[in-house]
Amino acid sequence: MRVCVIGAGAIGSLFAAHLSKVAEVLVLTRRQEHARALNEDGLRVTGHHDFTARVTAAADPRELPEFDVGIVATKANGVEEAAARLDGRFAAATIMTVQNGLGAEETVHRHGEWPLISAVTFMSGTKHSDTHVEYILDTPTWLGPYGATPYERVTELAQLLVDSGLEAEALPDLRPAQWSKLIFNATVNGVAALTGLPHDAHFAAENAESDLGHLVHALVDEGKRIAAAAHVELHDDPWEMNVLATKRGSAHYPSMLEDVEARRPTEVELINGALVREAEGHGVDAPLQTAVYRLVAAREASYS
């Protein structure tokens, strides 16, 4: 089995390093020096697991051999570029997307006929350098078939991930899980980006009238109404996901907060924008999610 990870940020690095224990792993990077560093130094994992993996990296897709599974692990706004680099190649591969938000599968599909696997991941890590990732939360990745992809292919890949030491589960229909995470991310990432708060106890506090938990709860409720209108039965209750995460006490810095603090483009269009467009498409009134979407998008516009 040969797996190619496209995009070696924190999540991509965690997949690549772990999978190297059970498969031959290729990594397609954007930067030449990133590929060179991986080839020379390997990929070190610390935190929840501790080992150094051997991978074969390249910044040019023409240097890569055919592979069986491709994992697109870029940020949501990097999928278009990543898929374009695969366009016309690797005809035998099955491609898995693992982005936040909605729409990554459609983006990849526009570039080729590969069978697609949808995934959402709850694991988290921090990339300390091009060759060092810290594995922080060992929460699972969920996988499901997209379109006509046979379910067996999904269960095989889920098993491969489990064998590699990661938590993973195959689901016949990923949409319920994908939407649970979409609502969770739109709410938690958006509120974190606007307030500057990491995902801490503020997000579940519902005592004083101005406590943030009231807003988080109302945003989740709007999200649930949108999901219901889209005929999606949620896999997990995003409010309970929120309460549980704040109780773990790790005060995670959502990526959208890190992005606005570093004045980088955020995933707001593919997360909050996607949810608001679903609301509009299904005729659901979502004033609070819309407000958070507009505010984060405007915060991004304020960089320049």
Place this chain on the structure above:
Amino acid sequence: MRVCVVGCGAVGSLFAANLARLEDVEVWAYDLDREHVEAINRDGLRLSGAGEVLGRLTATSDPSALPACDFGIVATKAMHTAAAVEATAAAFDNGCVATVQNGLGNEEAIARHAERVIRGTTFPAGKLVGPGHVQWDVKGETTLGPFEARPAPFEEVERLAEACTRAGMPTKAVRDARGPQWRKVIFNASTNPVGALTRLTHGRLCEDPGLRRLVTGLVDEGKAVAAAQGIELDADPEDLIDHAAKPEVAYDHKASMLQDVEARRPTEIDYLNGGIVRFGDENGVATPLNRAIWSLVKGLEDSW
């Protein structure tokens, strides 16, 4: 006539220095900034910019040093109203106390310590540039009227308005001063926190159509709360918002709340959006957007 300005910051100084020019008015100022107080007593209180004024008055940080006054003019930030009025209340045992502060709830806080209260709204603005020196940025009108729950006699309201007008601070005495106050509160609550959360200037936030719709949503809730109380706004906040967005008016203006956020100072959000929510609750008007903005800015303050 003896007047004491309580809280001699930018707005308080505009009243104090101008009133001190009148021969028939003796002006005192109560302020906790000792350097500012010493400079005023030593060199006088200087205004520059929209008007050049040097006012001679007596300033103190010791409330027991205050003589009995005919009028108090409270000009602290809204979160300091209760403490400032409690400390100075004895000076106004036989006088009337007016507020020229931002937001909702100041009259109620003053009325807990004063018998005769004057509701007020003022548009002049400036900033403290150093001890004893205030930059006067904007001239504008002030409106005063009896506070319904604990009203000052209307002739007293007229007496104070007449003195202010004569001193170069045009002031109207009206029977119902709620209209101008709510107009200003709705304007501020609908634009200041949006600027604070997005970091955009007034003009830029008005240019973003999605964000401008959010502003309108906030305005509409404020108007509904005002209408439920039988308050007639003296102007449409929407027109004022669009007017202020013009390049020659306040396109590049950073809302005071944005300045507070950049300096990590507590904001007046509790008295703006928080005030609209409270009055909405009391009058059975739902204010979900103002509530959301209130929570977000409270969360932002908590992130420091």
